[in-house]
Amino acid sequence: MSKEVIVIKLGTAVISKADGTIDTAIIKKVAGEIAALSKRYNIVLVSSGAVGSGKKYLKAYKGSLLERKAAAAVGNPILIQLYHKYFQQHSINVAQALCERVHFSNRVQFLQLKQTFATFWENNIIPIVNENDLVSNVEIKFSDNDELATLIAIGFDASHLILCTSTGGVLDDQKKIIPLVEKVDGSVMKFITKDKSGPGLGGMLSKLTFTRLASSLGIEVTIGGLKGKQPLQDALARKNGTSFLAKKSNLRARQKWLASGSITLGKITVDKGAAKALLNRKSLLTIGIAKVEGKFLEGEVIQLMEEDNTILGVAKAKLDAASMEAHRASKNVIAAHADDIVLFND
Numbered sequence: 147m148s149k150e151v152i153v154i155k156l157g158t159a160v161i162s163k164a165d166g167t168i169d170t171a172i173i174k175k176v177a178g179e180i181a182a183l184s185k186r187y188n189i190v191l192v193s194s195g196a197v198g199s200g201k202k203y204l205k206a207y208k209g210s211l212l213e214r215k216a217a218a219a220v221g222n223p224i225l226i227q228l229y230h231k232y233f234q235q236h237s238i239n240v241a242q243a244l245c246e247r248v249h250f251s252n253r254v255q256f257l258q259l260k261q262t263f264a265t266f267w268e269n270n271i272i273p274i275v276n277e278n279d280l281v282s283n284v285e286i287k288f289s290d291n292d293e294l295a296t297l298i299a300i301g302f303d304a305s306h307l308i309l310c311t312s313t314g315g316v317l318d319d320q321k322k323i324i325p326l327v328e329k330v331d332g333s334v335m336k337f338i339t340k341d342k343s344g345p346g347l348g349g350m351l352s353k354l355t356f357t358r359l360a361s362s363l364g365i366e367v368t369i370g371g372l373k374g375k376q377p378l379q380d381a382l383a384r385k386n387g388t389s390f391l392a393k394k395s396n397l398r399a400r401q402k403w404l405a406s407g408s409i410t411l412g413k414i415t416v417d418k419g420a421a422k423a424l425l426n427r428k429s430l431l432t433i434g435i436a437k438v439e440g441k442f443l444e445g446e447v448i449q450l451m452e453e454d455n456t457i458l459g460v461a462k463a464k465l466d467a468a469s470m471e472a473h474r475a476s477k478n479v480i481a482a483h484a485d486d487i488v489l490f491n492d
């Protein structure tokens with residue numbers, strides 16, 4: 147039987163010192179722990195920190211998109227060299243895996259990515275993933291590496307996703323870490339503000355959005371820190387930060403991949419009748435659409451929302467956004483085929 151997959155994501159702040167440079171003591175510790183864990187699990191390490199490592203090489207860096215791209219392209223090899231150095235001490239090699247959105251939205255490309263990762267693991271190589279910032283423009287960007295790590299965890303059917311951040315977990319209004327969350331709902335969301343750590347991109351809100359998706363697809367998620375002797379093993383044992391229980395999921399690999407596309411720019415709200423039809427495994431007709439939001443093309447994955455703004459599931463669109471809107475009054479036009487719809491409550 148092949149090993150379980152674990153995805154570990156390190157945010158910029160958690161691997162940086164106060165002066166913004168990478169904390170090599172942290173990289174050393176993480177490398178040691180992952181080396182030990184890699185005997186039991188297939189591990190993907192998603193590491194931010196490329197921009198942080200490279201920005202000092204740009205004159206008068208102010209953080210524009212163009213400067214971030216350039217800084218990341220300079221910084222990622224520096225970051226990878228550090229990982230190389232400390233993983234080598236455990237006789238493990240690392241690979242640089244720079245990903246773009248298309249590697250996930252296109253199933254053929256995604257399957258190729260999967261095969262390459264399988265080859266890494268067979269050869270005792272740990273893939274270190276980051277977004278290919280050099281060519282990532284706003285429209286095609288992942289919102290941040292929490293999204294990228296989540297897509298990988300879903301696509302690779304990981305058992306556990308560990309998001310390491312500087313706060314060490316989700317804090318309540320007394321600034322105490324909430325140890326266990328059974329379901330991502332209002333009881334935890336009420337503690338989440340739009341604040342971010344200085345260098346971070348997504349903030350806690352984005353982590354919770356992706357946690358909700360991952361846990362609804364059967365992946366246990368930890369939002370934790372890197373304190374203590376063995377923080378990653380502690381995360382697996384629910385002794386680090388906040389653990390989010392996984393919902394039981396019967397979705398097959400292709401359906402999970404489809405569901406991971408829910409992190410898209412497109413979304414449609416369906417009326418009550420259409421929601422009922424979907425629950426009865428029917429295709430979605432344009433007449434049941436109450437609202438079309440965002441830009442999406444035919445074949446792209448979109449979110450399906452109920453009228454109370456809760457997510458019902460995802461679907462591969464049979465029409466682009468404009469045609470979907472234009473056909474809202476038409477009776478027999480299919481917006482999404484039943485085979486291409488995944489409902490989260492299944």
Ligand SMILES: Nc1ncnc2c1ncn2[C@@H]1O[C@H](COP(=O)(O)OP(=O)(O)O)[C@@H](O)[C@H]1O
Pocket residue numbers: 156157158159160310311312313315316317318337338339340341342343344345346347348349350351
């Ligand atoms: N309830 C909360 N608990 C912990 N952090 C929170 C909460 N609400 C908002 N935050 C913010 O989320 C930030 C962590 O996310 P982020 O800056 O994206 O870190 P990273 O670089 O690790 O991805 C914290 O620094 C904090 O400002």
Ligand SMILES: N[C@@H](CCC(=O)OP(=O)(O)O)C(=O)O
Pocket residue numbers: 156157158159193194195196197198218276277279289290291292345346347348349
């Ligand atoms: N790709 C960017 C990181 C983007 C990002 O998501 O940062 P963070 O919110 O710190 O995880 C980099 O390596 O600097």
